[in-house]
Amino acid sequence: MSDIPREERNDAPPTSPVIEAIEREGTGSVVALVGHPIHAMMVHFPIALVIATLGSDVFYWITGDEFFLRTGLWAAAFAFITGVAAAIAGTAELVFVKGIRIRVASWTHATAAMTLISIMAANWGVRLVEAPVLPHGLALSVLAAIFTAVAGWHGGKLVLDHGVGVMVSPKR
Numbered sequence: 750m751s752d753i754p755r756e757e758r759n760d761a762p763p764t765s766p767v768i769e770a771i772e773r774e775g776t777g778s779v780v781a782l783v784g785h786p787i788h789a790m791m792v793h794f795p796i797a798l799v800i801a802t803l804g805s806d807v808f809y810w811i812t813g814d815e816f817f818l819r820t821g822l823w824a825a826a827f828a829f830i831t832g833v834a835a836a837i838a839g840t841a842e843l844v845f846v847k848g849i850r851i852r853v854a855s856w857t858h859a860t861a862a863m864t865l866i867s868i869m870a871a872n873w874g875v876r877l878v879e880a881p882v883l884p885h886g887l888a889l890s891v892l893a894a895i896f897t898a899v900a901g902w903h904g905g906k907l908v909l910d911h912g913v914g915v916m917v918s919p920k921r
């Protein structure tokens with residue numbers, strides 16, 4: 750560590766009073782199990798089930814086997830249900846942790862995630878009213894996969910770029 754003050758070093762990253770104020774707020778998780786954020790544990794389920802729904806629709810398109818209509822229906826249902834459960838845990842972090850709430854990146858992730866959940870609901874809904882999976886269900890599955898990538902990317906940025914929910918041990 751250099752003894753030269755940060756503002757006098759040439760390698761110091763550009764900063765501003767706003768960024769410094771944001772960096773002072775804690776970003777530790779409040780919805781956690783022995784220090785592990787529950788939201789991060791839950792998001793794997795909707796992500797996997799969105800991909801499973803898309804896979805079912807593609808296999809149904811290729812084979813015409815009605816088995817894939819049933820797997821698509823159940824995968825779409827549980828993608829929505831587990832997505833809502835994960836969103837409840839994520840929303841609690843957003844509302845209760847000031848360091849998360851004041852970051853624009855948190856709201857970008859939340860907006861993408863809520864859009865995804867709306868698409869998941871529509872994708873389950875079209876299957877319940879027996880609308881044809883081809884093309885409507887397949888189109889919604891593709892859209893859901895795209896928004897899963899967008900929401901997941903921004904969620905990952907919260908953890909990797911902003912250190913949200915990460916507990917870093919001090920060096921000894």
Ligand code: HEM
Binds near residue numbers: 843905907
């Ligand atoms: C309104 C709904 C949501 C809010 C407010 C929200 C908020 C958050 C927050 C605060 C984090 C940082 C980690 C933590 O504190 O737990 C995070 C991470 C993450 N979120 Fe969400 N989230 C929402 C919904 C979702 C959904 C539906 C998905 C599924 C696609 C998702 C995917 C992720 C991923 C992949 C991470 C990174 C986890 C990691 O790498 O450990 N989020 N989210």
